[in-house]
Amino acid sequence: MAKKNYAFYPGCSSQKGASASNFVTSIGMMCDKLDIQLNEIPDWNCCGASIGYGEGGELPRLALNARNLALAEKNLPGQDLVSGCPACWLSTRETAERLHQHSDLMAETNVALKEAGLSFKGGVKARHMVEVLIEDVGFAGMKAQVVKPLEGLKIAGYVGCQTNRPFGIAGESFENPMYLDKMIETVGAEAVSYDQKVTCCGGALAFSEPEKSQKQIRDIVESAYDNGAEMIVTPCQLCQANVEIYQSEINKKHGTKLAMPVMYYSQLMTVAYGGNSKQAGLDGNIIHSQKLRDIAAK
Amino acid sequence: MSNQNQQAVARYHNNFLREVEERVEDGDWVKMCMQCGVCAGSCPLGSAWEHTPQKIFMMIRAGKRDEVLKSDAMWMCTSCYNCIVRCPRKLPITHIMHGLANYAHRLDMAPKGQPTRVIAKLFWDNLVKTGRVNELKFSLAMYFKDGFVQGIKNAMAMQSAGLSLVKAKRLNPMEIIGGHKCKDSSGIKKMIARAREIEDRKKGFTS
Known part of the structure; x- marks a missing residue:
């Protein structure tokens, strides 16, 4: 099968030695197996993320994102821009849509872009990695590569916010999206039903409002436990980091014993596709899943 | 910065709604709010806000300029976008709150050290x-x-x-x-x- 080519926007957290570096590790083998060719956008920059608005204002944020779109348009013509990070995807897609809808913003953005030697015509679509998997590969395509079904593993699919809102995945509901559960089942695991699937982890406010965010995180993890999950799986880098890292803080403050592994869907897929621990980026987790490691070592 | 604030006050007199419409990202949507309160009930940090988006929008229309710009409400937004997808009148609430936060920050009216x-x-x-x-x-x-x-x-x-x-x-x-x-x-x-x-x-x- 011919490789499908995409202009890849990794985002800051996916760089080497950054908080989601194991995410990028884990998509390598998954993409290989599914004939997805990711071509990194040369010299991409930060999207501004969820709190860029405070200091950034509108046009500077549009310019930041338009620079990535312009670089993709120029260097990787005809390819959709794909990001694995919901915040990167959201910012880029929002920019592409706003510039498309408002010709004045497009003109002003291009004046700013000229300072960086670029221009954007508007011909790039911004997509999330999960959209590529569902729409371009399909569930049957994802299932076809499974050689080690993750049998007996009970998983809480945690969609979170920005993969789900405001854009979401086409055809899915905002309140109870089903695609992540389907992906979990596609790799042979069991998706448990629980009530915190689309709850916010606190996002960037995990830093500025730790008590309030940790209450959110505790609710998510406890609900996963209460419904028999052995692991939480998410498509979001910030959800992954917040929900994994702060469990030990919650334990210290409240005497709880939370130790729920929080993984990316791509880690599950890589293990199910026959990848080892290293290929699946399992060494990048702070809370380990022995079951997943055992399957990977089989 | 306070100079910026004085200039804004002089320019818009008591018409804070117009000021928001012209200077705040997506501020022209504020008048569309019908005060149903779905945003207030959808916010994950709703209990922590000094004012919910619903209240903020009504306060803008009532010309409560200082109270709005000094509120800590906009800074409690986690960018979860629950309000945006649930608003029955399709107001881009998250964007408006971000825009208000940015504007209050530019005028240096936002709470210090927030x-x-x-x-x-x-x-x-x-x-x-x-x-x-x-x-x-x-x-x-x-x-x-x-x-x-x-x-x-x-x-x-x-x-x-x-x-x-x-x-x-x-x-x-x-x-x-x-x-x-x-x-x-x-x-x-x-x-x-x-x-x-x-x-x-x-x-x-x-x-």
């Missing part, structure tokens, strides 16, 4: 330097935002989490000396400065 306001500025300044966020420098800047002594306390409190991230190769101590950056970081700086200049001119800010 933690999210502080980290939002740290984050932006961090990314503008090289075009990419340096997570280590950002974390350290956050720990030390309330001074050196508090910074050491904060860093010690998060020491075990930090060390486990280093061990998992998800936090690189070497990022302190340089780290990831864009090749054209100078072009990015110029681009952002130009964008800000255009926006300021369009919205009637004088520098």
Whole structure:
């Protein structure tokens, strides 16, 4: 099968030695197996993320994102821009849509872009990695590569916010999206039903409002436990980091014993596709899943 | 900055709704709010807000300029977008709250030392330097935002989490000396400065 080519926007957290570096590790083998060719956008920059608005204002944020779109348009013509990070995807897609809808913003953005030697015509679509998997590969395509079904593993699919809102995945509901559960089942695991699937982890406010965010995180993890999950799986880098890292803080403050592994869907897929621990980026987790490691070592 | 605020007051007199419509991102949507309260009930940090979006929108229409701009409400937004997808009148509530936060910050009316306001500025300044966020420098800047002594306390409190991230190769101590950056970081700086200049001119800010 011919490789499908995409202009890849990794985002800051996916760089080497950054908080989601194991995410990028884990998509390598998954993409290989599914004939997805990711071509990194040369010299991409930060999207501004969820709190860029405070200091950034509108046009500077549009310019930041338009620079990535312009670089993709120029260097990787005809390819959709794909990001694995919901915040990167959201910012880029929002920019592409706003510039498309408002010709004045497009003109002003291009004046700013000229300072960086670029221009954007508007011909790039911004997509999330999960959209590529569902729409371009399909569930049957994802299932076809499974050689080690993750049998007996009970998983809480945690969609979170920005993969789900405001854009979401086409055809899915905002309140109870089903695609992540389907992906979990596609790799042979069991998706448990629980009530915190689309709850916010606190996002960037995990830093500025730790008590309030940790209450959110505790609710998510406890609900996963209460419904028999052995692991939480998410498509979001910030959800992954917040929900994994702060469990030990919650334990210290409240005497709880939370130790729920929080993984990316791509880690599950890589293990199910026959990848080892290293290929699946399992060494990048702070809370380990022995079951997943055992399957990977089989 | 307070000068900016005086100029805004002089320019719009008591018409705060018009001021918001002209100067706040997506502010022209505010008048569409029908006060149903779905946003208030959908916010994950709803109980922590001084004012819900519903209240903020009514306060804007009632001309309560100081109360709105000084509110900590906009700074409690986690950007979860629950309000945006549930609003029956399709107001881009998240964007309006972000826009109000940015405007209150520009006029220096936003609460001093409000933690999210502080980290939002740290984050932006961090990314503008090289075009990419340096997570280590950002974390350290956050720990030390309330001074050196508090910074050491904060860093010690998060020491075990930090060390486990280093061990998992998800936090690189070497990022302190340089780290990831864009090749054209100078072009990015110029681009952002130009964008800000255009926006300021369009919205009637004088520098």
